[in-house]
Amino acid sequence: MRWPSRRIWLPTLAVLVAGYAIVAWWLMPEAIRAAHDGRFGLLDRFMAGRDSVPVERYLDAWAALARSVAFVLASAVVIVGAGRVIFARRPGPPSQGSPDPGIRDVVWNALWFGLVVGLGEAYYVTGKALILRETIPQFRPAGPNSLWMAPLGDIAAFLALGLLALPLLLLLRRLSRPGLAGRVLIGLFVLLALIALMMLPKRLELWSAALLATGLAVQLSRSAALRIEARRAALPGRVARLALVTLVLFVAVRLGESYRERRMLRSLGPSAGGPNVLLVVMDTQRAENMSLYGYARPTTPSLERMAADAVVFEHAIASASWTLPSHATMMTGRYNVELQTGWTDALDDRFDTLAEALRERGYRTAGFVANTTFCNDLYGLDQGFARYRDESITPGGAVRSTWIGRNFVQWIRLRLGDHSVLDRRRAERINAELFGWLDQSADDRPFFAFLNYFDSHGPYRAPEPLGLTYAARESRYWLRSDKSSEYPPEELQELRDNYDGATTYVDHEFGALVSELERRGLLENTILIVAGDHGEEFGEHGRMGHGANLYLPTLWVPLLIRFPSGAPRGLRVAAPVSPRDIPATVLELATGGRAPGRFPGASLSRFWREGDPPAPDTILAELEANQALVIDRYHFIRQANGKVELYDHRADPRESADLAGQATSLVAKLNAKLDDLSASAAGAIVAGGH
Numbered sequence: 001m002r003w004p005s006r007r008i009w010l011p012t013l014a015v016l017v018a019g020y021a022i023v024a025w026w027l028m029p030e031a032i033r034a035a036h037d038g039r040f041g042l043l044d045r046f047m048a049g050r051d052s053v054p055v056e057r058y059l060d061a062w063a064a065l066a067r068s069v070a071f072v073l074a075s076a077v078v079i080v081g082a083g084r085v086i087f088a089r090r091p092g093p094p095s096q097g098s099p100d101p102g103i104r105d106v107v108w109n110a111l112w113f114g115l116v117v118g119l120g121e122a123y124y125v126t127g128k129a130l131i132l133r134e135t136i137p138q139f140r141p142a143g144p145n146s147l148w149m150a151p152l153g154d155i156a157a158f159l160a161l162g163l164l165a166l167p168l169l170l171l172l173r174r175l176s177r178p179g180l181a182g183r184v185l186i187g188l189f190v191l192l193a194l195i196a197l198m199m200l201p202k203r204l205e206l207w208s209a210a211l212l213a214t215g216l217a218v219q220l221s222r223s224a225a226l227r228i229e230a231r232r233a234a235l236p237g238r239v240a241r242l243a244l245v246t247l248v249l250f251v252a253v254r255l256g257e258s259y260r261e262r263r264m265l266r267s268l269g270p271s272a273g274g275p276n277v278l279l280v281v282m283d284t285q286r287a288e289n290m291s292l293y294g295y296a297r298p299t300t301p302s303l304e305r306m307a308a309d310a311v312v313f314e315h316a317i318a319s320a321s322w323t324l325p326s327h328a329t330m331m332t333g334r335y336n337v338e339l340q341t342g343w344t345d346a347l348d349d350r351f352d353t354l355a356e357a358l359r360e361r362g363y364r365t366a367g368f369v370a371n372t373t374f375c376n377d378l379y380g381l382d383q384g385f386a387r388y389r390d391e392s393i394t395p396g397g398a399v400r401s402t403w404i405g406r407n408f409v410q411w412i413r414l415r416l417g418d419h420s421v422l423d424r425r426r427a428e429r430i431n432a433e434l435f436g437w438l439d440q441s442a443d444d445r446p447f448f449a450f451l452n453y454f455d456s457h458g459p460y461r462a463p464e465p466l467g468l469t470y471a472a473r474e475s476r477y478w479l480r481s482d483k484s485s486e487y488p489p490e491e492l493q494e495l496r497d498n499y500d501g502a503t504t505y506v507d508h509e510f511g512a513l514v515s516e517l518e519r520r521g522l523l524e525n526t527i528l529i530v531a532g533d534h535g536e537e538f539g540e541h542g543r544m545g546h547g548a549n550l551y552l553p554t555l556w557v558p559l560l561i562r563f564p565s566g567a568p569r570g571l572r573v574a575a576p577v578s579p580r581d582i583p584a585t586v587l588e589l590a591t592g593g594r595a596p597g598r599f600p601g602a603s604l605s606r607f608w609r610e611g612d613p614p615a616p617d618t619i620l621a622e623l624e625a626n627q628a629l630v631i632d633r634y635h636f637i638r639q640a641n642g643k644v645e646l647y648d649h650r651a652d653p654r655e656s657a658d659l660a661g662q663a664t665s666l667v668a669k670l671n672a673k674l675d676d677l678s679a680s681a682a683g684a685i686v687a688g689g690h
Contacts, residue, residue, distance in 0.1 A: 109186070113154075118153060119151055271363075275527050275589070278451070279449070281330070285535070306530070311571045311572075313561075317556065317578055324374040326579070349383060352598070354448070364445050365449075366388070369430070427510070485542065510530070527590060534547075567605070578601070581604050584602055617630075
């Protein structure tokens with residue numbers, strides 16, 4: 001293949017890119033503003049509703065289109081550049097030896113295919129995130145380090161395939177005509193490569209991608225350009241160039257992370273002193289299964305010890321029944337109706353986060369998360385953190401960075417009865433990363449650290465022996481269905497037993513965290529907050545897991561605050577509250593009340609300050625278009641189809657008696673309240689948060 005001369009395509013490309021950047025990010029935004037103001041009549045017909053629609057809406061729509069075009073242009077550049085690197089001919093010694101493959105050919109081809117597929121995966125997912133600002137949780141449960149870890153993971157996959165196929169290739173060399181074994185090897189590699197790349201956009205079912213890839217693999221394997229003897233001399237040089245690209249990405253990512261952290265530390269606001277702040281979120285931890293809240297099994301002895309020196313909120317209601325919107329609310333104090341986060345919609349920078357507010361006051365900030373899917377940096381929860389560790393730089397992390405690793409390896413493990421998550425980040429590791437950071441960054445400034453524990457999340461396989469505290473064996477089951485009717489009683493009980501074991505493990509690691517803080521002399525000057533992001537359902541309303549409804553098993557979560565000099569010891573608050581109030585509470589306690597109004601909501605200190613008891617909160621919970629309100633004793637649910645439910649959760653904690661048909665006047669008031677909240681949120685969206 002003959003490529004255009006650099007004298008032609010490089011200058012042309014530079015002019016096109018520069019011209020596009022000027023038009024897309026300077027001229028068109030100015031034209032849109034002029035048209036919105038009535039100064040550019042040519043665009044009037046595209047400005048329907050401009051009197052009621054803010055210009056920011058049109059600018060956002062244009063920016064999305066401009067990023068899409070930029071992604072296409074960048075992809076073209078990458079493909080052309082990659083073609084020159086991968087397929088450029090270099091003079092070399094003539095190939096010698098048998099036209100059939102040996103172990104050397106298997107290794108070199110595995111290296112080449114692994115690097116090509118891994119770099120392709122990394123570019124696609126990272127490009128979608130950085131340019132289109134789209135998140136792809138099923139393909140990217142890790143952070144920027146997957147740019148260089150994905151090629152390593154794919155190399156391992158292709159090496160495994162080649163070694164598994166080697167006995168067949170050797171047999172074909174003996175029984176068949178020359179060259180057939182080589183075509184089989186290349187055909188297998190091409191098949192796996194095409195399936196992995198075709199599945200990236202999630203436009204095809206696996207069977208259809210496999211069928212199409214099989215046809216292409218058969219045709220490509222017949223090409224003379226893919227014969228082993230023609231590739232043997234060229235492959236080492238091509239692999240070396242691709243390896244160099246991977247090495248450059250490794251250096252760039254690692255140096256970039258270090259530079260970002262140093263830059264953010266240099267830009268800290270002047271230190272106003274104040275206590276440290278540590279926010280620990282127990283992912284998927286429902287309060288009902290914690291002995292802290294009256295559960296029969298002693299699952300949370302460490303939290304019970306903390307409760308003696310803390311304020312315990314007995315009815316904390318999460319703002320959502322799944323991870324991202326709930327965490328986003330705890331970081332911003334805003335409900336999701338304002339934030340508009342979703343399965344593929346990240347938290348944007350319109351509203352301040354707690355980390356940003358504390359950085360302005362001179363706090364060192366760091367986050368260490370175990371939920372690498374919805375708490376990773378692509379979902380925006382890293383805003384304001386100088387260090388944010390959301391991935392594991394381990395062999396397991398490399399495997400998780402690839403489509404092949406996440407799917408085929410997990411499929412094999414499931415066949416062997418292993419339901420655990422690849423390279424799960426245990427609470428023990430999260431603690432170690434926190435204290436490692438404290439050791440590296442010790443100075444006189446206070447710190448704000450956010451920890452996310454994930455071990456209570458399915459498949460409920462915490463490390464032994466604590467993981468098996470209440471179970472005879474590790475859970476054999478994953479949540480294969482969200483309908484509890486599909487689980488026999490013994491299976492349901494086994495899941496519950498293992499969940500309780502996972503809860504016990506998380507509590508034990510939390511106890512280790514507190515002990516180490518105390519040993520270092522940090523505990524007494526630290527605002528320590530423990531919260532849950534959502535609960536879990538085990539058939540209470542016919543469902544399993546979370547993120548499917550807004551009943552209390554998925555919303556009732558733990559919430560404790562320990563700060564000896566700013567909160568009473570041993571107080572238990574019975575009134576329902578929302579973790580939404582965490583930012584306002586932290587800022588009040590950290591500043592001695594000198595930063596009021598920075599976040600919406602109200603400080604939880606209102607429950608222990610002198611004066612009349614506060615009025616019942618109006619607590620909002622959301623799941624896409626479904627909404628729920630908790631006010632005092634009532635739990636009101638309005639589904640997207642208009643169906644409403646009303647429960648008295650104090651008299652009926654299992655929510656088995658729907659009162660909506662009886663209390664019609666109360667239902668009407670709560671419906672109106674939801675409408676008012678949605679309307680005020682729309683105003684906040686337009687106004688922005690900064």
